[in-house]
Each structure stands twice: as C-alpha cells, then as structure tokens.
Amino acid sequence: MPTPTPLSSLTRLSSTVKDLFTQLYGLSHLELELLLLLYKKKQPMTLDQISQETDRDRTTVFRSLQKLVNEGICNKDTKTIKDGGYYHTYSAIDMETFQLETEKRVNELKNSLDRILNKFKDDLNNAIASL
Numbered sequence: 684m685p686t687p688t689p690l691s692s693l694t695r696l697s698s699t700v701k702d703l704f705t706q707l708y709g710l711s712h713l714e715l716e717l718l719l720l721l722y723k724k725k726q727p728m729t730l731d732q733i734s735q736e737t738d739r740d741r742t743t744v745f746r747s748l749q750k751l752v753n754e755g756i757c758n759k760d761t762k763t764i765k766d767g768g769y770y771h772t773y774s775a776i777d778m779e780t781f782q783l784e785t786e787k788r789v790n791e792l793k794n795s796l797d798r799i800l801n802k803f804k805d806d807l808n809n810a811i812a813s814l
Contacts, residue, residue, distance in 0.1 A: 701715060703785065703789075704718070704785075707785060707788045707789065707792070708754050708756065708788075709754075710750075710751075710754075711747065711750075713737075713739065713743070713744075713747050714747045714750055714751055716737065717733060717737065717744065717747050717748060717751060717757075718751055718756060718757065718775060720733065720736060720737065721733075721757065721773060721774055721775035722775045722778075726774070727758075727760060727772035727773060727774040728772060728773055728774070729770055729771070729772055729773075730744060730745055730748070730770075730771065730773070733748070733773065748773050751773075752773075755776070755784065756775065756776055756781055756784070757773055757774070757775055757776065758773065758774045758775070758776060759771055759772075759773055760772050760773075760774070
C-alpha cells in the first residue's frame, strides 16, 4: 500500500489533479501512470500491451490494474477467444463518471473534516484528560 502523502500536498498552490488522485484514491505513482495511459490510449488494452507500453513486469502491472478496478476507476472486461480461452482488457472509466466520483469523494472528505472540526473542543479536552 502506498504511503499517504500529507494533506498539504492538496493545499499548496502548485497542487494538481495528480495530487488529488493520489490522495483520494490512494494511488501509487505506477497506478496513476497506468490510469493516465488508459485515458491517453482511449481504447481497451490487454495486460501484455500495458506491460510492454510501460516497460513493467506483468505481475506488477496486474496488481496495479486490480487496484484501479477495485477503486472503480478502471474497467476490466473479459474477451472470449474463438478457439477457446479468454483474455482481459482494461480501460479507464469515462471522464464524466470519473469526475463525478472524484467530486463525491472530495465532498465526503469535506464533510469528514467539518465533522471533526465541530467536535474539536470536546475531542481535544478528552485527549488532554486522558494523559
């Protein structure tokens, strides 16, 4: 699991959407790279294609893709081979859905911070009293 970066990475003036994705979705550098690659290619890609494009080991890429799928920001589709068998393709979710999901997560974070601030005095007094 990637080490979370400080919240200050989102509050500095030079913050980017990459910083937002790293924070809200807990993405590693590789996971972010794969997501952006899928958006850039605009078409489903196989694990082998992605591994080759990024010059990364298949196993490492697979784990990162699974994280993106589990976060709901990447699609994994099963394709059947005519002579038997199957393979998977990966694609980024559509941009509008991704934006809505990101806005939802930002709002959840805002609500959580507001809730913590509303309990600030009580929680701080309890923390001091427990020493």
